[in-house]
Amino acid sequence: MPTQNCAFLAGQLLRAASFRRNQLNVSKRPSYSRNEAWIMIAAAEIANGEVAHTRPQSRPSSPCFSSGPCKKRPGYDLGQSLSDTPLGRSHRSSIGKAKLKEAIEETKRILGLPADYLVGIVPASDTGAVEMAMWNLLGPLPVDICHWESFGAGWYQDAVNHLKLPNVREFRASQYGELPDLSAVDAAEHDVVFTWNGTTSGVAVPNADWIPDVRRGLIICDATSAVFAMHIPWRKIDVLTYSWQKVLGGEAAHGMVILSPRAVERLESYTPPWPLPKIFRLTKKSKLDRTIFEGNVINTVSMLCVEDYLDALRWADSIGGLPALIERSRQNLAVLERWVKSRDWIEFLAGDERTRSCTSVCLRFTKIDREAVKRLTHLLEDEEVAFDIDSYREAPPGIRIWCGATVEAADLQLLTEWIDWAYSQLAPKDSV
Structure with a gap:
């Protein structure tokens, strides 16, 4: 080995040894001298491409890195952020309806939704919102379901095993970390169900170019860990769902459903052959129940959670x-x-x-x-x-x-x- 390489390696060994000396007790290694022990440990680490690290002195200001429920917004204060909550008031009171309508209108404004798209607050988080869309809308056309993580796979099982749809094609990734071939999806003639961002795989669609602007079917998108963090081309999407506890760090149990005019047309022209639970019903007498999209929710909501969502929207607005x-x-x-x-x-x-x-x-x-x-x-x-x-x-x-x-x-x-x-x-x- 050339002399300069030996000198370099020796220097690396000594530096790595000095890092390790503060972390381990070499007196417990009686068969080696102190220097021999440190050099052997350091040599093994360098051989593996690993250099020992000293214990950091500073911690993150928040240890919350969970993928759901997610971290609250910076500066969040439980008392101040929720001080305007109408506790003990009905969600059907004037103040309750006003809060719900504000949540809907601010969502539309901050997301920059087309004026003819509707936003509703529905039960059972994002899962309930996706299943509400599937149970109400699927059936008239063949369905292509694309998935590359566990929750998307669940939508496929719903379509096949519970709705028992006869014409379902599955497009799945061969392994975690990949997308299926989206170019093979018939987004022009079929209904399509997909998850924009795979929360459990860390894989997101890079764009919606594979979805044609002119199409016969509906595009149903589970975007719970994408909306508010990724660009969504709204005219490519007919139904989009999400929940508050993801990108904005809100609380759980409530879902959001966004409908295009094409989705509304399907709701008013198609009646599914299976029974719909009350919490799934979006129509009355074959017409869209538009009051749902004005804040008249299907079931009782938590006004505390609504206020928390409003606080997150205000923060989002305040930062740009x-x-x-x-x-x-x-x-x-x-x-x-x-x-x-x-x-x-x-x-x-x-x-x-x-x-x-x-x-x-x-x-x-x-x-x-x-x-x-x-x-x-x-x-x-x-x-x-x-x-x-x-x-x-x-x-x-x-x-x-x-x-x-x-x-x-x-x-x-x-x-x-x-x-x-x-x-x-x-x-x-x-x-x-």
Whole structure:
């Protein structure tokens, strides 16, 4: 080995050894001298492309990186943010209806919806909103269902096993981290159901170019972890659903459904052959119940949750509206992209950066197994650095970090330093 290379390696070994000396007790290694022990540990780490990390001194201002319910907005104060809640008042009172109508109107304004699109508040979170759309609208045409994560797969099972639709085609990704071939979808003649952003896979559609402007069928989109963080071309979408607890960090149990005029036309011209539960009914006497889209909700809502959603909308408006929300999510993703690029032991589940989610960012460890990953996430939780970042149970061993607009980029930067430290504690004995 050339002399300069030996000198460089020796320097690397000594520097790595000095990092390790503060983390481990070498007096417990009696068979080696102190320097021999540190050099052996450092050499093993360098051979694996891993350099030991010192324990970070600063923690994120919030350890909440869960992909749902997600972090509350910056500066959120439980008392102040909800101080205007009409507690103890009926949702059908004048003040209750006014709050619900405000939530609908502000949603339309901030999202920049076409004037002829309708917004309604419905029961059972995003799941209820998607199933409401499927139970009311599917049946007249063949259906193409596209999925690349667990929830989208559930919509396919609903169509086949519960609605028992006769003409259903499935377009699924071959593995987590990929999209199916969307060019094969017949979005011109068939109804289509798809999830814009795969929360459990970290994969999002890059655009809606595969959906024609002129089409016979309806496009039903589950966009719960995309809307408010990604650009949605509204004229390509006939039904879009989401819930408050994702990008805006609201509370759970309530869903949102957005309808195009084409979706309304289907509702008023088609009656499904199966019975509809009361909480799914959007029509009366074969006409759309438009009062639902003015704040007259189907069942009792939590006015506390409504106020929390209004607070999130006001915050979104105060920072610059939809463009600012999208930019914050993109900048958050950029923090993790820079970090992953400089590490050889972690990678994005979505290998194609064009389909990479900027909200539910899913990462895969390449050198430690699932049990080691569990210990890593438990270590971060014990340190109160990151809560609830385990990957979905069916996904490859890894972590899932929420990067929606309510998360601060500075907190993500600090989180990466803690992940480096936690990994350095586990990798030497758990590398595979």
